[in-house]
Amino acid sequence: MDAREYRSILGRFVTGVTVMTVQTADGQRAGVTANSFNTVSLDPPLILWSLALKAPSLTLFRQSDHFGVNILAEHQQDVAMSFARPAEDKFAGVDTLHGDHGMPLISGAMAHLECRVAHRYPGGDHEIIVGEILRMTSxxxxxxxxxxxxxxxVA
Ligand SMILES: Cc1cc2nc3c(=O)[nH]c(=O)nc-3n(C[C@H](O)[C@H](O)[C@H](O)COP(=O)(O)O)c2cc1C
Structure with missing residues (x-):
């Protein structure tokens, strides 16, 4: 398996862009730009995404039973970029709302999904996180x- 060919072929699969957000019980926040997001099930309403095992934010995502999905709007490319690299406080200068389940939600997103972690699966060099949607707004x-x-x- 050639890694470059894998990236080149699968990278041409068109996706939207999300930022996954989390806040732990002691108030630490993390956010990760992710395009591995996809729908799984309608009943119950399940979605999934995967997070690299080497991502520093994984520790915080493992500490919480909930996370937020922010499906970014067209004008939020800068938000996508700032959550796509490690940083001390990625939320600095980013307007957030407080979700019903304690997750920080990014203002101006096309949609917010507030999720409870339903399952975690090993996925090679990533962890697959399946969430049950508790609340959504768009x-x-x-x-x-x-x-x-x-x-x-979008054309
Ligand atoms: C468009 C886009 C999509 C991405 N999708 C994912 C993804 O699905 N899973 C993942 O682990 N990293 C993904 N990344 C990379 C992470 O956003 C990046 O590694 C980030 O630094 C992780 O956050 P952390 O460093 O705070 O742990 C993506 C980056 C971009 C620009």
């Missing part, structure tokens, strides 16, 4: 798109 905003390593717009 706006009319157009979603941000990711394709072949670049952000793109």
């Amino acid at each position: 706006s009319e905003a157009t979603p941000l798109v990711f394709h072949a390593g670049n952000f793109a717009k």
Whole structure:
């Protein structure tokens, strides 16, 4: 298996862009840009995403039974970029709302899903996190798109 070919082929699968957010009981927050997000089940309403085992934020995502999914809007490319690299406080300068289940939710996102962790599975060099949606809200905003390593717009 050639890693470059894997990235090149699978990177051309068009996705939206999310930032997964978490806040632990002692108030520590983490956020990770993720395009591994996908739907799993309608009844119960399940979604999944995967987080790299080497990601520093994994520790905080493992400490919480809940997480937030922020499906980014077209104008939030800068938000996608700032949550896509390790930083002391990625939330500095980012407007957030407080979800019903204690998760920080990013203002202006196309949609927010507040989830309870339903399952965690090993997934090679990633951890697969399956969440049950407890609450969701959305706006009319157009979603941000990711394709072949670049952000793109819905035509
Ligand atoms: C568009 C895009 C999608 C990404 N999707 C994922 C993903 O699904 N899972 C993942 O582990 N990292 C993904 N990353 C990389 C993480 O955002 C990046 O490693 C980030 O630094 C992780 O947060 P941390 O360093 O605070 O742990 C993606 C990056 C970009 C730009």
